[in-house]
Amino acid sequence: MRQLTIKVPAGAGQEVIKKAEGLDGKNLSLQQTESGDLVTVYLNNKLVSNFIEQISNLEDAEISLVPRGMITLYPPRKQAPDQVTDVTYRSPIEIFLGGLQSVGSRTGLIGYAVAGGLIAWIGLYTGTSYLLVAAMLVAPFAGPAMNAALAASSGKMDLLKKSLIRYFLAIGTAVVVSFLMSFVVQQDHATPMMVDVSQISQVSILLPLVAGFAGGINLVQSERDSLVSGAAVGMLVAASLAPPTALIGMALNFGNWQLIRSGIFLLTLQLAGIQLSAALVFRFMGKVTIKGVRFAGGKEYVFKLSMIVSAIIVAGLLYWQFSKQPGLQKASLTTQITETMHTALDKEVKDVKTIEVNARFTRGTLPNKNPVICELYLLNQSDSLTDEQMKKRVEDLLRTRIKEKDYNADPMFSITMLDYDKEIE
Known part of the structure; x- marks a missing residue:
């Protein structure tokens, strides 16, 4: 269940109550104040968008949505176990706005990208595998990845452009950091771990598809329905992106084009694969479409174009990978x-x-x-x-x-x- 607080002009509170009752709202309350009516509503997760759409005619309505699960108990008491196990998917508007809340400042994005790139460089340079895991936790790649997928699903071209800019800003920063560190220590040859990261599996496509699916479903599911934390899912997304970014920067320093090619292939495959699977999850599981509440500016062609471009990139990279052995296998x-x-x-x-x-x-x-x-x-x-x-x-x-x-x-x-x-x- 979700709690919504709606402030409307005096006299309009009863209309809000009736709309909520029509959607099986629970624990409804109306408080009259000097500035208007204040209505508190508890609704099933998936009905939030429908409710907001029904009261959209109230232009002066001020809506507060608490983005966490609420446990509501109501008669008959014997149904209490069923009432508290309401773990339906989040509403489209909550998925969309919740994803946007993770954007953060550009300063923070660059700061975490610098930290992630530095940790990944140390891991590859010293052959310390647990530092690569730490870099995956710190690297800020999951947020822009999910926002780009949300933008494609909702048809928001401006948001898609901004998300991709943040995407490549974070990745570019990590590449530059690893390049500078290799330059400072005068690294002239690849380390064994760099070679291991550069060697690509025939099933590499599965990682970005799984990462995109996991990242998407983590935002779609109710928090009480998820056994995996958002941090763990973010790490999974970064796991497919952090090592290749550091690899590219380090290899650029001493001009090993074989490693650079592998890094670029991995990075491009991950980006396209995550975008493809996450956008499909948002569209068909989360119902985040151009018809969703407050998505009036979305265009259907943006979703189709994003899917076509992502699919073409994935198909092209797979053809390149399997066209000749052993190169990328x-x-x-x-x-x-x-x-x-x-x-x-x-x-x-x-x-x-x-x-x-x-x-x-x-x-x-x-x-x-x-x-x-x-x-x-x-x-x-x-x-x-x-x-x-x-x-x-x-x-x-x-x-x-x-x-x-x-x-x-x-x-x-x-x-x-x-x-x-x-x-x-």
């Missing part, structure tokens, strides 16, 4: 190559015990080659083959199996045969 291919080696060793080499197998693509490429380092730790259990002979046998087998999978990768093997006392079982 290294994270997934690493897992697949490792699995291929495990399978081949288990099924085709009976005299070898596998201790550990890893694969990783190198930071750069060789001319016409895509080197992938394959590290294997094995036990030779053969009585007829020496360690060197077994290494040669394993390497030839795995090179053949990797080539058969057409990964467009050139394996470079590092095989270590561990000491094994055959008398000890």
